[in-house]
Amino acid sequence: MTDFFKGIDAVKYEGPDSDSELCYRHYDANEIVMGKRMEDHLRFAVAYWHSFAWEGGDPFGGRTFDRPWFGSTMDKAKLKADVAFDMFKIIGQPYFCFHDADMRPEGDNFAESTRNLEEMVDYIGTKMEAAETKLLWGTANLFSHRRFMSGAATNPDPEVFAYSAATIKTCMDATLKLGGENYVLWGGREGYETLLNTDLKQERTQAGRMLQMAVDYKHKIGFKGAILIEPKPQEPTKHQYDYDVATVYGFLKEFGLENEVQMNIEQGHAILAGHSFEHELAMAAALGIFGSIDMNRNDYQSGWDTDQFPNNVPEIALAYYEVIKAGGFKTGGTNFDAKLRRQSLDPVDLIAGHVGAMDVCALGFKKAAALFEDGKLEQERNARYAGWNEPEAKKMLEGDHSLESIEEYVRGGDVNPEPRSGKQERLENLVNRFM
Amino acid sequence: MTDFFKGIDAVKYEGPDSDSELCYRHYDANEIVMGKRMEDHLRFAVAYWHSFAWEGGDPFGGRTFDRPWFGSTMDKAKLKADVAFDMFKIIGQPYFCFHDADMRPEGDNFAESTRNLEEMVDYIGTKMEAAETKLLWGTANLFSHRRFMSGAATNPDPEVFAYSAATIKTCMDATLKLGGENYVLWGGREGYETLLNTDLKQERTQAGRMLQMAVDYKHKIGFKGAILIEPKPQEPTKHQYDYDVATVYGFLKEFGLENEVQMNIEQGHAILAGHSFEHELAMAAALGIFGSIDMNRNDYQSGWDTDQFPNNVPEIALAYYEVIKAGGFKTGGTNFDAKLRRQSLDPVDLIAGHVGAMDVCALGFKKAAALFEDGKLEQERNARYAGWNEPEAKKMLEGDHSLESIEEYVRGGDVNPEPRSGKQERLENLVNRFM
Amino acid sequence: MTDFFKGIDAVKYEGPDSDSELCYRHYDANEIVMGKRMEDHLRFAVAYWHSFAWEGGDPFGGRTFDRPWFGSTMDKAKLKADVAFDMFKIIGQPYFCFHDADMRPEGDNFAESTRNLEEMVDYIGTKMEAAETKLLWGTANLFSHRRFMSGAATNPDPEVFAYSAATIKTCMDATLKLGGENYVLWGGREGYETLLNTDLKQERTQAGRMLQMAVDYKHKIGFKGAILIEPKPQEPTKHQYDYDVATVYGFLKEFGLENEVQMNIEQGHAILAGHSFEHELAMAAALGIFGSIDMNRNDYQSGWDTDQFPNNVPEIALAYYEVIKAGGFKTGGTNFDAKLRRQSLDPVDLIAGHVGAMDVCALGFKKAAALFEDGKLEQERNARYAGWNEPEAKKMLEGDHSLESIEEYVRGGDVNPEPRSGKQERLENLVNRFM
Amino acid sequence: MTDFFKGIDAVKYEGPDSDSELCYRHYDANEIVMGKRMEDHLRFAVAYWHSFAWEGGDPFGGRTFDRPWFGSTMDKAKLKADVAFDMFKIIGQPYFCFHDADMRPEGDNFAESTRNLEEMVDYIGTKMEAAETKLLWGTANLFSHRRFMSGAATNPDPEVFAYSAATIKTCMDATLKLGGENYVLWGGREGYETLLNTDLKQERTQAGRMLQMAVDYKHKIGFKGAILIEPKPQEPTKHQYDYDVATVYGFLKEFGLENEVQMNIEQGHAILAGHSFEHELAMAAALGIFGSIDMNRNDYQSGWDTDQFPNNVPEIALAYYEVIKAGGFKTGGTNFDAKLRRQSLDPVDLIAGHVGAMDVCALGFKKAAALFEDGKLEQERNARYAGWNEPEAKKMLEGDHSLESIEEYVRGGDVNPEPRSGKQERLENLVNRFM
Numbered sequence A, B, C, D: 001m002t003d004f005f006k007g008i009d010a011v012k013y014e015g016p017d018s019d020s021e022l023c024y025r026h027y028d029a030n031e032i033v034m035g036k037r038m039e040d041h042l043r044f045a046v047a048y049w050h051s052f053a054w055e056g057g058d059p060f061g062g063r064t065f066d067r068p069w070f071g072s073t074m075d076k077a078k079l080k081a082d083v084a085f086d087m088f089k090i091i092g093q094p095y096f097c098f099h100d101a102d103m104r105p106e107g108d109n110f111a112e113s114t115r116n117l118e119e120m121v122d123y124i125g126t127k128m129e130a131a132e133t134k135l136l137w138g139t140a141n142l143f144s145h146r147r148f149m150s151g152a153a154t155n156p157d158p159e160v161f162a163y164s165a166a167t168i169k170t171c172m173d174a175t176l177k178l179g180g181e182n183y184v185l186w187g188g189r190e191g192y193e194t195l196l197n198t199d200l201k202q203e204r205t206q207a208g209r210m211l212q213m214a215v216d217y218k219h220k221i222g223f224k225g226a227i228l229i230e231p232k233p234q235e236p237t238k239h240q241y242d243y244d245v246a247t248v249y250g251f252l253k254e255f256g257l258e259n260e261v262q263m264n265i266e267q268g269h270a271i272l273a274g275h276s277f278e279h280e281l282a283m284a285a286a287l288g289i290f291g292s293i294d295m296n297r298n299d300y301q302s303g304w305d306t307d308q309f310p311n312n313v314p315e316i317a318l319a320y321y322e323v324i325k326a327g328g329f330k331t332g333g334t335n336f337d338a339k340l341r342r343q344s345l346d347p348v349d350l351i352a353g354h355v356g357a358m359d360v361c362a363l364g365f366k367k368a369a370a371l372f373e374d375g376k377l378e379q380e381r382n383a384r385y386a387g388w389n390e391p392e393a394k395k396m397l398e399g400d401h402s403l404e405s406i407e408e409y410v411r412g413g414d415v416n417p418e419p420r421s422g423k424q425e426r427l428e429n430l431v432n433r434f435m
């Protein structure tokens, strides 16, 4: 152990009545819910970038944190990894996620950056053997360096496309080597600042080609995890091409990749796109492309991506309800893509942020499970659509009717449907019985 | 002529220096721009609903207008049509658009509503013979009546689906009979108020089926116009399924209808979805589904659909620039889906709203045309992507490369691309030279 | 009893484990919390307008509800009152609130409208004698009728100002007669649609004058309750003058009325103004003008005033925490300015909406009370500002220092303050222990 | 001259038909409009921070610009100043604005930072003697350094308050020395991230005290310029205390400073607060606190402060129309608080951004002046309120009436006002004749 978290013991489940500040009141990894351990349901992951690489800056101010591992040498990178694994141990987090740029210093060129990455992968691989923390997913940071300022896959300069492709390869290799269960693509710079200098069709073609190559490479190297795209509507760019789940679905359909790629859905990005988190989850499930979640929360009054730790249990429960309805996580999990507020300077803040988040997620999940097992909500939903089980209705839906034949049916039967209550408040009350 | 617009003469082109309140300063229907008459470029249409059916109500107050044709008899409906055609003549508008519910009183049942519609179609057809105004598009109002409160095509009750299908048929028939050049679908209630009572997958299937039937019926009756979907993200519902262009594209791809259906894009709906108007136009063009526009403006500080008349020439110019780049309107046109403010009580306000809108559109179009004919902006755009014409770049894009082979190329050539200016301000300045 | 709610019994407290749909699980009127009955803490009120006058319309559709009292006769108005009091009895609501226009039919002129109001006040007064429901507040509807389309107090037409003043008088009289505990002003049309036709200074002067007259009249007639202003930023107008708490405070200060008028704060209006509910509550308390609340919820993804029943317990708890910190309600209370969704057609929906809302409020209040009684959160807050108790700090704050003398102090002492953690996540965790 | 702008000549007025990229088409400093030189109307200023100190970073990426003066030595600071004055000369900008932190390197402590500042003030003062550029305003950067992370005047730590006070003194001294015409306060960190750790009343008191001391010091040192507050609703904080003009007005009234302090209004901040730019300008004028403007533009689809160069002439014209109505600038001016997009890497981009902005402002101002001189819009506005000139109306407004006496008047006269058209579309058309 480094001494960064000195004085902070491993966090334990102590139950709802505990008076400890740092304990789990609701998250008991081994508790069985719906026939499975909580840890196996939730599959929590720490985000390497927010917790260890982010320095506390914002658009109006620089670094506030003061971490011994800040710097750009391999030694600092290894110290950072040491502290990260200290934290994984303290909080008992089963997974982590990373970008290449989080864990290795940038080199002077591609070859050096790759060597640095490979060395860090070896270092971390060794640490993982001794730890109980696995890799939920890896990804490439194709947005921070100035070379990506005009896009990675969608850059007007084919050299940047090439650099990006090469980087994705090395990150997929790293993910495979560390036993990662998914590989994620987030298009931070895949969008535009102004339409005036942008060729949407050209950039779309480039993005489709890059995705196809990533899918091909996955199969080539025998990577068994899922390829995930993480939608986000804007920020840093004015418009990002992977705006939301429905937009990405259209993109996948265009390139015939809808069976190869799934969604990694983030609460904050859903909000920025004008959707609730549960909407994006339900939409992905309806389209057959649900994969994993980036759990965080966006401030409802802020117009940018605040990436805060989640803390509203009923909202979390509604999100997990959609996860449960979608069959739960397969390769996916609950990645905390959440960062401390920049005023939260102390090591204990970093632990507290994760512990609180894991606890509210555990409680939210249990409430969702209870609601699901109760079954009344699904009964109500099914009853609302029961008319579609009637033969005439089935005929309409399955294609044995035309506008003309239906018009005859309406005229003939003097069809004049009376509206029926949507029961929204009653269903909200029903849900609240479990909250 | 009725006496509703008494004292208001036909509005003429008088040039930019005219001092008349009601004249065209920029819209000369016969002016030739880019080799075509302005009228044939712009294809202006009046929206029957806002101008003649809307009563001035809002969520906090009722009818403010006091029109002699308000009421629900056939006589009133005919008076309404008379006044509408008076206005078409005064402003010299070449097209109009309608919903069934705008022009006929609701009957006690489907058969009576249809009879009312048919009688009004005959009445209006006769008026059209004597007038120079044609029908840009027709559509069915499947959102105002309480039977549609939970959706039309996506209603949980198959009887409402049936009623909606039958109504679409009668409206397509009416559109064909009146020589309409397009048929529009807007899903005002095709969405949800709460996910708790909603089955997204079921409703999506219903919507796909309905659209397929409409396309089939179009071919059956030999309707030559386009089927258009008008995206809108929300309002009246919390979430609408035809959220934006990219979302509808995914829906069309799922049901294999992307070559059968085009987009009718409204400025206000683009804004509500978090996009600029020109974004939606450029996106539709990039996806090959651009059709027509609903020209209006949304207040940038209001979170609902304000449907105001357009009045910002540079914004309009950027929108028409995308229309021009997309090849201009084929069957589509510029429909003013715009209503008076509810305090604008006077008949002259209705004329002034349209005259001002036509004039700013004409001016915006001419500025867009000048920018396009100048060609520098497109040269700049093309230059930015010129690298993709190089052989190695083409190879990457056309599939002759893999992540691995590109990585070799990057390593081998020590590819280390230097960023190049995106020139946004210079391009904005270039555009402003034409504004 | 009318038979509108036939088959629905009085709703009772049954505790958290009850399986009844319509019962209180958390709201026991007589439960003692912080030394007072829950009913006396929460002071729940039903809003006459949403529950009995609203017909289910929205900007894209008309009436969905089918109530036997819809219509504009005195008989209908009395039936409406009968049903209202049936509901008050069923849910055991201690208060209601009303606008004149909710309870009386509009007359042909001021005198007739006033006679109608007076007759209904007598009718309702008699009902109140037999019931346990009191009047939390009355108000004048100065926004629905077309005469108010350009404002009431701020109308460019002084006749409308006069009509509004006279109406406020009659509504204050009615409120006094019914024993109302507050009188509310909400400026639905006190704003503008376009700056082009608006004289802000003139309209502000008019508003100030009207408010002064209302305050004067209150004292004249011996009304002991509070005068409350309800801020709202926009909708129906583009901009409303009572934008938010801070804006209204400036207005009160300008006219010297900050000790005469308090705030009625609505969750949905706070959200529309870009604030959290608790922000507006805390701000009003800090400025000494907190009065009462309109409890509801706004959909976070909708840009208009959705006025839904509240249902998120942690959010409600944070709001009541501010109420408790402000000393609790004096004349104010918890008015449900909330309406059913327009698809919620059934009488039971109306009961369920209120019962669910009262229950989540009761639970939220109890959680807030527990957090407050625990005291740790306030200790943390106070500790953060403890430095201001030091003599030098006090001197700075109390005016015994100038920029120059402080500069000397900084130079002399080489003041170089080290930032301290803001502990946000730890405080959020602390709060969540009570949620 | 340094060689940073090598090859770029001084930008000249060449008239609307010029084909040069870098010229003024509309801004002729010496053109007389409304009896005054354009330069004296517009009083353009360059913002030192965006143009010279900002490095091109955003929340997802670091520095993109590559400037020879980046670094933290005095030599670099002087090179930066040299380049800045090169640019002032090239574009013929009459003014600039600065924060202390823009022009001097941060020292190890207050004394060193102050010495650095003083040295730079001398250096720049000498440059100003040889140049034609004056100082519009100075200000203190109390938000970038980590010591200010929890606020400056409103910091819970009184030592930070002291450090801030001392810094404001040194910046006021610097502003005075350089002949600045205003001193600005922008509360970048004067707000909160979470209410949970915040005492609003305490922080408000601190802010009031600091402002009082700044006003006192201004008088003490004989600074003749205006003290300006620049409202902004949020970003970097969740909530900022100087939310908008109306909010700041309430704050000034509370501390009795409304005659001592004026507003510096930024377009982007107006938008973020839910207002149009012209609203904030008109509101400040109505409240008697209009001072100066930060001219830029916020992307309407982005929820953060994009600080782009202005480019929409009709919007700019509406803003200057309010400035003209308010009597034009006295000590204030048009500061371009605008930064290049981070992809705009080239020196010429920096020149082009300013030249384009000055040109659209000049054109917008001339259109506003023409509209104002025409007078019809003001005639229409005045006519709308003409009723208030009648004796009975005056009586109501001036306090000779009460609710009771007005009620008698309404009853007696059977006052039943008929609504009159607000003419919005006609007024918009009128405005567009000048655009």
Ligand SMILES: [Co+2]
Residues within 6 Å of the ligand: A230, A266, A294, A337
């Ligand atoms: Co994420």
Ligand SMILES: [Co+2]
Residues within 6 Å of the ligand: A266, A268, A269, A305, A306, A307, A337
């Ligand atoms: Co995020």
Ligand SMILES: [Co+2]
Residues within 6 Å of the ligand: B230, B266, B294, B337
């Ligand atoms: Co439309």
Ligand SMILES: [Co+2]
Residues within 6 Å of the ligand: B266, B268, B269, B305, B306, B307, B337
């Ligand atoms: Co619309």
Ligand SMILES: [Co+2]
Residues within 6 Å of the ligand: C230, C266, C294, C337
């Ligand atoms: Co309210």
Ligand SMILES: [Co+2]
Residues within 6 Å of the ligand: C266, C268, C269, C305, C306, C307, C337
């Ligand atoms: Co409301």
Ligand SMILES: [Co+2]
Residues within 6 Å of the ligand: D230, D266, D294, D337
């Ligand atoms: Co600014």
Ligand SMILES: [Co+2]
Residues within 6 Å of the ligand: D266, D268, D269, D305, D306, D307, D337
């Ligand atoms: Co700004």
